[in-house]
Amino acid sequence: MSPRGGWVARPAAASTPTRKLASDLLDLSEEQREIRNLAREFAQREIAPFISEWDENAHFEPSLVRKMGELGFLGMLIPEEYDGLGVDTPTYLIALEEIAVVDASAAVMMSVHNSLPTQMILRFGSDEQRERFLRPMARGELLGAFALSEPEAGSDAAALVTQAVLDGDTWVLNGTKSWVTSGSHAGVVLAMARTDLPEDRKGARGIGTFIVTPDLPGFHVGKKEDKLGLRSSPTVQLTFDGLRVPAANLLGEPSEGFIYAMQSLENGRLGIAAQAVGIARAALEAATAYAAGRSQFGTPIKDFQAIQFKLADMATRIAASRTLLHAAARAKDRGENVKQATSMAKLFASETAMFATNQAVQIFGGYGYVKDYPVERLFRDAKVTEIYEGTSEIQRIVIARELYASD
Ligand code: COS
Numbered sequence: 477m478s479p480r481g482g483w484v485a486r487p488a489a490a491s492t493p494t495r496k497l498a499s500d501l502l503d504l505s506e507e508q509r510e511i512r513n514l515a516r517e518f519a520q521r522e523i524a525p526f527i528s529e530w531d532e533n534a535h536f537e538p539s540l541v542r543k544m545g546e547l548g549f550l551g552m553l554i555p556e557e558y559d560g561l562g563v564d565t566p567t568y569l570i571a572l573e574e575i576a577v578v579d580a581s582a583a584v585m586m587s588v589h590n591s592l593p594t595q596m597i598l599r600f601g602s603d604e605q606r607e608r609f610l611r612p613m614a615r616g617e618l619l620g621a622f623a624l625s626e627p628e629a630g631s632d633a634a635a636l637v638t639q640a641v642l643d644g645d646t647w648v649l650n651g652t653k654s655w656v657t658s659g660s661h662a663g664v665v666l667a668m669a670r671t672d673l674p675e676d677r678k679g680a681r682g683i684g685t686f687i688v689t690p691d692l693p694g695f696h697v698g699k700k701e702d703k704l705g706l707r708s709s710p711t712v713q714l715t716f717d718g719l720r721v722p723a724a725n726l727l728g729e730p731s732e733g734f735i736y737a738m739q740s741l742e743n744g745r746l747g748i749a750a751q752a753v754g755i756a757r758a759a760l761e762a763a764t765a766y767a768a769g770r771s772q773f774g775t776p777i778k779d780f781q782a783i784q785f786k787l788a789d790m791a792t793r794i795a796a797s798r799t800l801l802h803a804a805a806r807a808k809d810r811g812e813n814v815k816q817a818t819s820m821a822k823l824f825a826s827e828t829a830m831f832a833t834n835q836a837v838q839i840f841g842g843y844g845y846v847k848d849y850p851v852e853r854l855f856r857d858a859k860v861t862e863i864y865e866g867t868s869e870i871q872r873i874v875i876a877r878e879l880y881a882s883d
Pocket of ligand 1: 681738815
């Protein structure tokens with residue numbers, strides 16, 4: 477890691493960051509090694525040189541979508557018959573971790589697209605919907621977004637109030653969706669809205685999922701959030717003002733949209749866990765290199781046990797996070813119930829990201845608190861992994877409830 481600043485004297489970091497944690501416990505296949513290298517080289521070449529500038533200016537780089545699409549990174553879990561790569565979940569997560577090591581913002585765009593809208597259409601959509609939307613999404617020609625939360629419905633997602641009313645062969649949607657990752661650049665938004673009527677509310681079973689495109693009348697991109705971290709990933713409000721959605725764009729059953737969203741968030745939580753592992757690994761690599769290059773009291777600080785213990789704890793928690801994540805991913809691919817395991821993976825990895833970036837800032841000392849080095853950005857980026865796609869508190873609720881579940 478080299479300092480970004482030009483003229484101010486700064487301690488040099490050792491030039492060879494550790495790479496051991498990237499694969500040591502994964503027993504990668506040849507194909508997984510190739511995909512990991514492809515993702516690593518892509519991130520180093522196309523993202524790393526610009527990351528500080530994009531972060532500072534909250535700039536989203538649209539060409540990344542095309543470039544990632546060309547390499548297959550936006551169709552990783554989509555079968556080859558729909559132009560995707562059709563790899564298994566662990567392989568997808570390996571690529572995602574590599575992108576996240578360099579840029580957590582690009583990683584969340586990749587995670588949401590691969591884990592939520594594309595998977596929802598693949599799993600619950602009609603043949604016509606798959607043909608129409610999945611193919612261009614796999615190629616990166618249409619970016620996907622997921623719109624569940626609302627200003628008054630965050631953790632309590634089933635409390636959403638956006639209303640959908642059927643008018644002939646068109647659903648008319650009114651309401652505001654919040655915290656929509658990539659919402660300003662999406663070509664396809666999977667949006668949840670109430671299909672039950674106010675006089676006959678059915679709770680979680682009165683919600684539909686709609687395939688919304690920005691060309692439909694009544695679609696408006698609202699406030700862009702000015703965020704602490706993930707600054708080069710745009711997060712926006714979407715307003716549906718009499719939005720007219722063709723009936724053919726309803727996903728599956730009009731009463732089951734919340735269930736589809738919950739099932740899909742299990743995939744999403746694996747993606748966020750991989751993003752968190754990537755952020756944590758970047759913090760460890762930066763701190764390890766810095767500790768080797770920085771001397772105090774006449775000694776490289778890596779020789780102090782106080783620093784070694786921090787690095788050891790970071791490395792151990794990262795290895796544990798990745799192991800749990802991949803165990804959950806393999807269980808998912810075996811078709812097992814992974815409600816609890818995906819929440820555990822997301823909870824542990826996101827708290828590891830926060831822990832590791834906090835330790836990294838501490839190891840860097842004052843230099844960790846300024847923008848000349850990457851760890852302050854990693855620290856800012858890590859926080860949201862404990863919040864979005866279900867807060868750590870929600871993950872604990874899901875984990876605890878499963879302890880008493882009958883199936
Ligand atoms: N898979 C399948 N079905 C699920 C499910 C899952 N993972 N999770 C919940 N469901 C079903 C339940 O089985 C229940 O179905 P029935 O009507 O048959 O009983 C229905 O969904 C409602 O579930 P539940 O009663 O558990 O709903 P709650 O309102 O108590 O809330 C939590 C469930 C809190 C877990 C849910 O609202 C949640 O995950 N909140 C966080 C939302 C989130 O992650 N938002 C981030 C969006 S991206 S920024």
